[in-house]
Amino acid sequence: MKKVMVRAWEIARQGQAKFGGKVKEYFAQALKMAWAETRKVVINTTHGSRKHKSWVARITGKDARFGFAREFVDPVSSCSWDGKEFELNNGIYEVCDGGERKYIKVVNGQIINLRKSEVAA
Incomplete structure (x- = not known):
């Protein structure tokens, strides 16, 4: 405080x-x-590869083509050997870490893992 x-x-x-x-x-x-x-949360991802990039996107709604409308988050820092670092505020995010995707919800500095069906609801 x-x-x-x-x-x-x-x-x-x-x-x-x-x-x-x-x-x-x-x-x-x-x-x-x-x-x-x-309330910001810091998430680290691997740097990824040519085929499998690492990124984080805030889910803003539904999209006919991709399923979810997303706004991509710029990394705070990026190193070729350390990976990428993202600062996230409250909201629902899709995290792709070297081709492996997951959905998370950030609430007051806490990370809650979600399933795709929970995000769609």
Whole structure:
């Protein structure tokens, strides 16, 4: 809790430095942003190969052609020997790790594994 408050004041000070005004005017929004940062989940995947890429996509709905409408998530970091690192917020995601696919749901920093039928519902 203390880390969230300290981070919120840091964000509020950055807003004040950039836009002017008083720091406390930015605190409410900064607190929301600080809480959002704590709910992020980091997922690591292998780098994949030419045939089997590694990627993560947020599922946004249904699609006639692919089954699910997706928005692909950009990796935070990528190394040829270490793989890729993704930061995820709350939502439902499809994770392809070197050709092996799975579905997950991120809720308040927790990862819940899902079946394809549960995602479709």
